[in-house]
Amino acid sequence: xxxxxxxxxxxxxxxxxxxxxxxxxLRSRLGPDVCAVLRLSAPLKxxxxxxxxxxxxxxxxxxxYKERYRxxxxxxxxERRRADPGFFCRAAVRGAVQPVWVVSDTRRPxxxxxxxxxxGPAVRTVRVQASEEARTSRGWAFVAGVDDAxxxxxxxxxxxxxxxxxxxxxxxxxxxxxxxxxxxxQDQL
Ligand SMILES: Nc1ncnc2c1ncn2[C@@H]1O[C@H](COP(=O)(O)OP(=O)(O)O)[C@@H](O)[C@H]1O
Ligand SMILES: C[C@@](O)(CCOP(=O)(O)OP(=O)(O)O)CC(=O)O
Numbered sequence: 001x002x003x004x005x006x007x008x009x010x011x012x013x014x015x016x017x018x019x020x021x022x023x024x025x026l027r028s029r030l031g032p033d034v035c036a037v038l039r040l041s042a043p044l045k046x047x048x049x050x051x052x053x054x055x056x057x058x059x060x061x062x063x064x065y066k067e068r069y070r071x072x073x074x075x076x077x078x079e080r081r082r083a084d085p086g087f088f089c090r091a092a093v094r095g096a097v098q099p100v101w102v103v104s105d106t107r108r109p110x111x112x113x114x115x116x117x118x119x120g121p122a123v124r125t126v127r128v129q130a131s132e133e134a135r136t137s138r139g140w141a142f143v144a145g146v147d148d149a150x151x152x153x154x155x156x157x158x159x160x161x162x163x164x165x166x167x168x169x170x171x172x173x174x175x176x177x178x179x180x181x182x183x184x185x186q187d188q189l
Contacts, residue, residue, distance in 0.1 A: 013128030
């Protein structure tokens with residue numbers, strides 16, 4: 001396939017586990033010419049913002065704004081996915097030319113299935129794990145209908161992760177784990 005990536009790292013994990021943080025760490029170490037961070041939620045949020053007259057950059061941020069709309073965005077996104085499960089995956093990869101892609105927000109078995117069908121052996125799965133205590137310190141609080149729904153729990157079972165990164169706030173421990181992933185990535189390039 002023309003322009004196919006050498007490696008696709010599918011990050012999953014709970015809200016405030018640090019998926020975006022880890023994705024950015026990987027990108028900054030590999031460099032922007034080598035690594036692209038792709039977000040399935042970016043085209044979702046863009047279109048949702050347009051249709052609802054909302055502020056797209058604020059929906060992309062880690063603040064309270066996106067939390068206000070999360071439940072309705074989940075509902076809206078699921079409607080789109082029901083009609084076309086690959087809709088947001090195709091939109092997210094459009095235009096990415098780097099050899100390594102980090103998808104920072106894989107949430108559903110259908111997301112993983114789409115990437116595996118498209119990029120086969122290049123796909124690796126990475127779980128970002130953080131304790132409830134660490135997530136709470138980053139602003140997380142349980143919301144029924146979000147934290148117990150597929151958006152947060154869809155990949156809790158049934159997927160063997162290539163790596164599980166523990167991101168509980170110990171910078172040195174995370175550093176060691178990131179280095180192990182980066183070594184494996186470099187070996188594939
Ligand atoms: N290891 C870390 N060191 C410092 N800040 C972190 C770390 N992990 C996450 N954060 C911060 O916690 C917040 C939530 O992380 P984020 O990556 O947005 O989580 P997620 O994408 O899983 O919801 C962000 O402000 C982020 O910068
Ligand atoms: C409607 C969503 O796409 C919103 C996702 O937003 P983020 O990916 O920014 O969320 P976290 O990083 O976990 O805090 C969820 C979905 O079910 O598609």
